[in-house]
Amino acid sequence: GNSVTQMEGPVTLSEEAFLTINCTYTATGYPSLFWYVQYPGEGLQLLLKATKADDKGSNKGFEATYRKETTSFHLEKGSVQVSDSAVYFCAGSETGKLIFGQGTTLQVKP
Amino acid sequence: DAGVIQSPRHEVTEMGQEVTLRCKPISGHNSLFWYRQTMMRGLELLIYFNNNVPIDDSGMPEDRFSAKMPNASFSTLKIQPSEPRDSAVYFCASSRAGASFYEQYFGPGTRLTVT
Numbered sequence: 286g287n288s289v290t291q292m293e294g295p296v297t298l299s300e301e302a303f304l305t306i307n308c309t310y311t312a313t314g315y316p317s318l319f320w321y322v323q324y325p326g327e328g329l330q331l332l333l334k335a336t337k338a339d340d341k342g343s344n345k346g347f348e349a350t351y352r353k354e355t356t357s358f359h360l361e362k363g364s365v366q367v368s369d370s371a372v373y374f375c376a377g378s379e380t381g382k383l384i385f386g387q388g389t390t391l392q393v394k395p
Numbered sequence: 396d397a398g399v400i401q402s403p404r405h406e407v408t409e410m411g412q413e414v415t416l417r418c419k420p421i422s423g424h425n426s427l428f429w430y431r432q433t434m435m436r437g438l439e440l441l442i443y444f445n446n447n448v449p450i451d452d453s454g455m456p457e458d459r460f461s462a463k464m465p466n467a468s469f470s471t472l473k474i475q476p477s478e479p480r481d482s483a484v485y486f487c488a489s490s491r492a493g494a495s496f497y498e499q500y501f502g503p504g505t506r507l508t509v510t
Binding site for chain 2: 321334381382
């Protein structure tokens, strides 16, 4: 069946460090791919998305490129801030039903 | 624009009591999803509706859980009787139906504590 696997956390970085959170998917077709972010005490918010191969989603300095050949959608940011501390979820959808990864906790220290 | 609205935001109840969680999706969205989030199990999809019809309830833990969507602007998730292991944050989300590229919009969640 379809599944999404993301790197385990927690990830701890210093402010202004480079961030990569890996995400790979297994699907029968070509899903749309999403990154959601959850700040403490809040619901999930869409961070970015890509709907077909080679699409790049970007928002708030975060980027992810839909790589069909490696079935990956890794999240990157060039310079993280303390305010980026949150849990990040990778997700895929072929039918409108999202399949989520397990989430990766990011902690950014000043 | 109003987002997904959930009520109550916090619920504390005793084991054996009935609990009803409520959700109002974003106007114009015709898919609605109920999720449960715990530290141990992460984020789990419980059930989802398209055009008020339940499509997949395979994630509903057991018969104590039931969900309804009587119209396009309201849904409930009921637990009867509640148990301590039901303690979790329950999220409702909505999206436009019919295509994989429509993102889901999440509500703020209901934090349920069963003592």
